[in-house]
Amino acid sequence: MNESVEKFSVAVLRGIGQVMFQGATRAGVLFLAGIGWGAMAMGRPEMLAGAVVGGMVSTVTGRWLFHDGDDGTEGFNGVLVGCALPLFLPAGWWMWGLLVAGSAFTPWLRNLLNRWPGRLGIPSLTVPFVLTTWCLLLFSRLFSAGAESSVPSVSELSGATIAAGWLKGVSEVFLIDSWVTGVLFVAALAAGSRQAAVWTLVGSAVGMWTAWMRGGDATAIADGLYGFNPALTALALGTVFRRFSVDTVCIALTGAILTVFVQDIFAYLLAPLSLPVLTAPFCLTTMIFAKIGQK
Numbered sequence: 001m002n003e004s005v006e007k008f009s010v011a012v013l014r015g016i017g018q019v020m021f022q023g024a025t026r027a028g029v030l031f032l033a034g035i036g037w038g039a040m041a042m043g044r045p046e047m048l049a050g051a052v053v054g055g056m057v058s059t060v061t062g063r064w065l066f067h068d069g070d071d072g073t074e075g076f077n078g079v080l081v082g083c084a085l086p087l088f089l090p091a092g093w094w095m096w097g098l099l100v101a102g103s104a105f106t107p108w109l110r111n112l113l114n115r116w117p118g119r120l121g122i123p124s125l126t127v128p129f130v131l132t133t134w135c136l137l138l139f140s141r142l143f144s145a146g147a148e149s150s151v152p153s154v155s156e157l158s159g160a161t162i163a164a165g166w167l168k169g170v171s172e173v174f175l176i177d178s179w180v181t182g183v184l185f186v187a188a189l190a191a192g193s194r195q196a197a198v199w200t201l202v203g204s205a206v207g208m209w210t211a212w213m214r215g216g217d218a219t220a221i222a223d224g225l226y227g228f229n230p231a232l233t234a235l236a237l238g239t240v241f242r243r244f245s246v247d248t249v250c251i252a253l254t255g256a257i258l259t260v261f262v263q264d265i266f267a268y269l270l271a272p273l274s275l276p277v278l279t280a281p282f283c284l285t286t287m288i289f290a291k292i293g294q295k
Helices: 003-018 025-041 046-066 076-088 093-115 127-140 159-174 179-192 194-213 218-222 228-240 246-273 280-294
Strands: none
Touching (some): 025 046, 025 159, 025 179, 076 093, 076 127
16 A cells, blocks of 8 residues: 555544544544444444545645644544534535535634634634534525434333443444444444543443433433533543543543533523534533643
8 A cells, every 4th residue: 555545544544533532543443333333224324434534634634734634633523524414414415515615624623723812721622523513504504404314212211221322322422323333432442541431431321320310301311312422521531631530530520410411501502503512512511621620
């Protein structure tokens, strides 16, 4: 394989892994396998293609604009845009055009947010993905309707649905509804850091428990929709922004719990626009706790 092609492929794979703070190529391969499995199981193979295209476009743009991105940090927001648009929009040339444009925009937005005067002093996380996807979904409504989807309802939670929802809380980070994908994602995390895998699973469990205790919708809990944001918060606060200590454990668990309530606030505010919360609750909660930890 040509050396430049190999280097670019590694950068794209690292970008896929960086969605969950993993920069190893093997982690990216496992994440990609999980996306592929889940996308096929959901009947949306476009999500797999979108993740690859989004990662490639954002990596190329990051290299071109900032001569950076070999570690995957310019690519991960584009990967998420590539997963989101095929889920929320009908497949077609219009969706793919928005996907490419949005993915290309994320490296510029990421660097802008990271350098903004008076910034928090921590990375922008997946804020570029969130803002870009919201804008593209709103813009798309001027020309086409959103994709129709139906979700089977769950009246009560059983042991099986809880276990599946726990793992889906990991897979939903990439907007994938599959417990098998969740297993593959945990394996990807464990390949780089067993601590990262544990914190992700703990965060998903804490999110489900918190949502259940406050009377959250059983279907949303079973689908992992209350798990993925707390999982990311626990992963970030437990392994990325703080060293392991008793304080770190308390902060990560508290952050995961509060993320559920922040998610409810975002859901309420975005309801009039019919926009998904995406990873906005994770971003806001993690930024607040990470900033507090810097003082």
